[in-house]
Amino acid sequence: QVQLQESGPGLVKPSETLSLTCAVSGYSISSGYYWGWIRQPPGKGLEWIGSIYHSGSTYYNPSLKSRVTISVDTSKNQFSLKLSSVTAADTAVYYCARVGGDYGSGSYNFDYWGQGTLVTVSS
Amino acid sequence: AIQLTQSPSSLSASVGDRVTITCRASQGISSALAWYQQKPGKAPKLLIYDASSLESGVPSRFSGSGSGTDFTLTISSLQPEDFATYYCQQFNNYLGGFTFGPGTKVDIK
Numbered sequence: 001q002v003q004l005q006e007s008g009p010g011l012v013k014p015s016e017t018l019s020l021t022c023a024v025s026g027y028s029i030s031s032g033y034y035w036g037w038i039r040q041p042p043g044k045g046l047e048w049i050g051s052i053y054h055s056g057s058t059y060y061n062p063s064l065k066s067r068v069t070i071s072v073d074t075s076k077n078q079f080s081l082k083l084s085s086v087t088a089a090d091t092a093v094y095y096c097a098r099v100g101g102d103y104g105s106g107s108y109n110f111d112y113w114g115q116g117t118l119v120t121v122s123s
Numbered sequence: 124a125i126q127l128t129q130s131p132s133s134l135s136a137s138v139g140d141r142v143t144i145t146c147r148a149s150q151g152i153s154s155a156l157a158w159y160q161q162k163p164g165k166a167p168k169l170l171i172y173d174a175s176s177l178e179s180g181v182p183s184r185f186s187g188s189g190s191g192t193d194f195t196l197t198i199s200s201l202q203p204e205d206f207a208t209y210y211c212q213q214f215n216n217y218l219g220g221f222t223f224g225p226g227t228k229v230d231i232k
Contacts, residue, residue: 011197037223046210048221062124062219095166099215101157107173108214108221109157113166 002026004096004114012090012121019085022096022114023076029054030074034099036110037070037081039092047092051099052079084123093118124219125150127211132225135232144227147218150218151191158187158196159210161226167210171196194225198229206230 009103022035023121029035034121036051052070064083072079083090093116100111125218126149136142142228146156174194184199195208195226198205211224 030148038221045226046212046223048223050177051220074162090152097166100169101172105155106214106216107155109169109212110159110167111169111172111178113168116166 002098004098004112006094006096006114007115008117008119010016010118010120012119013035013123014087014121015085016123018081018086018090018094018119020075020081020094020096020117020119021078023078023081024098025077027098029072029079034059034108035072035079036094036097036099038097039090040095041089041092049083049094054057080097088121091119091121095111106115125152125215125222125223127188127215129209129211129224129227130195131226131227133230135230137232138193138201138203140232142200142201142229144196144209144229146189146194148192148213150215150222151198152213152215154190155213155215156187158185158191160207161210165222170209178184182183183189190210197221201229216232 003025005023012018032049039047059072067084069082080099094117096114097110099110156174158171159166175187208226208228
């Protein structure tokens with residue numbers, strides 16, 4: 001069974017960089033699939049942040065692209081998110097997830113999710 | 124980017140009711156649409172993929188239909204555990220990547 005677990009600071013100061021890691025168990029990242037980050041501000045909807053392949057190929061939400069870096073560490077079977085220059089608007093529950101679906105047709109979805117971690121941006 | 128809208132934004136229903144939620148895409152997306160259920164404090168759960176395919180382990184009272192720009196999620200007989208928020212989601216490689224609809228909250232009447 002594929003399991004994902006987010007970790008990282010729950011409180012980040014404005015203008016600093018938010019850093020989170022997603023540890024994957026039950027599946028080797030090196031075997032394939034894209035892996036992604038999604039966030040959800042309190043009481044609001046879901047926003048995709050970006051995705052990464054085991055090779056390191058990335059794809060970011062255009063609205064966040066200038067501030068986002070996603071990387072992968074296949075030796076530790078984990079991938080990470082960095083979001084720079086954060087403001088209160090970046091306060092959200094951050095989820096990591098596996099990108100499932102039909103890679104041949106491009107019909108993608110998120111089939112396995114972490115439990116999520118709340119990150120608050122405040123001084 | 125492709126925008127997704129959902130209607131209604133919320134609804135109240137009773138156990139046993141048939142519930143239908145609509146998702147509309149700003150451009151045609153063939154059948155590349157997924158539906159998720161999210162309960163408070165929990166991660167979203169994949170229910171339907173490719174517009175009408177039921178994810179493994181999801182009860183058969185959930186069904187999806189549609190293609191192009193108009194999609195529906197139907198719960199044939201609402202159960203107590205189905206009270207939640209439902210989101211649609213699409214992916215387009217050339218137009219912004221993944222987007223989610225704003226959600227439809229289903230609560231108890």
